Amino acid sequence: MSDTDTVRRTKTTPKTERPRLHKVILVNDDFTPREFVVTVLKSVFRMTEEQSYRVMMTAHQRGVCVVAVFTRDIAESKATEATDMGRRAGHPLMFTTEPEE
Numbered sequence: 001m002s003d004t005d006t007v008r009r010t011k012t013t014p015k016t017e018r019p020r021l022h023k024v025i026l027v028n029d030d031f032t033p034r035e036f037v038v039t040v041l042k043s044v045f046r047m048t049e050e051q052s053y054r055v056m057m058t059a060h061q062r063g064v065c066v067v068a069v070f071t072r073d074i075a076e077s078k079a080t081e082a083t084d085m086g087r088r089a090g091h092p093l094m095f096t097t098e099p100e101e
């Protein structure tokens, strides 16, 4: 092989997997006041009054509602922060997370 020959190798393109996203889920209960749920959604998830009200009512009527999706760390810290706001105010309000399919 001369100096000018090019060696063709199969390119191994590194495929960077996207991090799996996780859903934050609002769980209904019989005790937390509706207005408090709306306040938490606005403050932790930066949703408007209208979006928050719709999400709260969906959880109220169906039992659960997906609030948003984030990377795992962000989803878990937001779910904890929102659940803690309820606990500090004496409400059983609960947010959980689960990986997206």
Ligand code: TYC
Binding pocket: 026, 027, 028, 029, 030, 031, 032, 033, 034, 037, 056, 057, 059, 060, 093
């Ligand atoms: N069900 C509550 C009530 O009637 C309101 C509520 C809605 C609580 C959604 C939690 O995730 C929730 N006061």
